Amino acid sequence: MGILLLGLVTGIAFGYILYRAGVSRCGCIFDALNLLNLKAVKLMLTAVAVGSLIVYPLSALGLVSVGGKNLYVLGVLAGGAIFGLGFAVAGYCPGTALAALGAGRKDAWPMVLGGLLGALAYALVYPLLEPVLIRPLNYGRHSLPDFLGVNPVAMGLLFGAALIGVVFLIDRWEKGRVKVPVRPTEPQDARAVSRHM
């Protein structure tokens, strides 16, 4: 019960951040994929860097376990490619669509409905795909420090610090670029929710 409540509270914070940061607007995603405004990319990489810089020291203290994810080359690449295509069509990822749904955006429920059907379709074809895309080239739980044989905490901290540098470089490059003017921050749009009131 406590775990469920913890999940709910974590989710509320998650949805609040996604909406307030503007990444739950499909326009923000479209602009990022068109390389016009990389806000969503910078935000994501910053989150990764902050996460690494906190999680790895805590893992050294034994407070967190970090072990990577299952690596099966074909399924991950094919799944990523299909995901990328859908991302470019929808402008939402599974999480941002839910924040947009809560905010009352009218194109969020079709995305979520399509997602549920996509998940059902996957469940139906899973027995066919599993031997072809998941079983071959499957290395189990796999992370870069284990693979390279380096200290995970050192590599995690170095990665986090380097990534922050990369994000600021992207930001500088973006600011120096002559292109269609992009407003630094979009005003927030409450229209969708106002309609519901």
Added chain:
Amino acid sequence: MRKVIREWSWLRGGIALGLLSAFAFVSYKPLGVSTSYPRTVALLLNPVAPEFVAQNAYFQRVPPIVDWQLMLVLGIVIGGWIASRVVARAQAREADMGQGALQSGTALAEAGQGEGCAFGPAVGNAPDRRRKWRAFLGGFLVLFGARLADGCTSGHVITGMTQLATASFLFAAAVFAVGIPAAKWLRAKGWS
């Protein structure tokens, strides 16, 4: 000079999301969203077709139970709702102060400060059916791909890359290798 409530910057949003991600790692388990889609399907189908759910090899891996992540997903919807209400109220207040209570938050938002989406203010209140169909199609592909790869933006990119998972770097590379040309092509076609 009216002060308009603005979206958080990438830095502020990124730090907030990184702190939340670290909190999730420490408090229970890393953030992830997309498993809850098939789990919701399993929960919906279970009362009407329990045998199908019990026998499907994938639903055996993602059984119809309410877990931490499903509550997280429910929380995201609530969090998005709360945030949009907070913004709507702030905008209405700003409008009252600046414009003698004539402009509502709605009017402000529609006065050309759109969401930069195909479904923007120009469409007015009419539902843009094409945009909805595209969101539906995109949603189908996004979740199919996320399940095949065993993770989405949350589970692979944010929490996977945070723990230096090799699969997550491959996933992110595949997403952008296809997503960027696809988005450029669709924009040229007038889709986004």
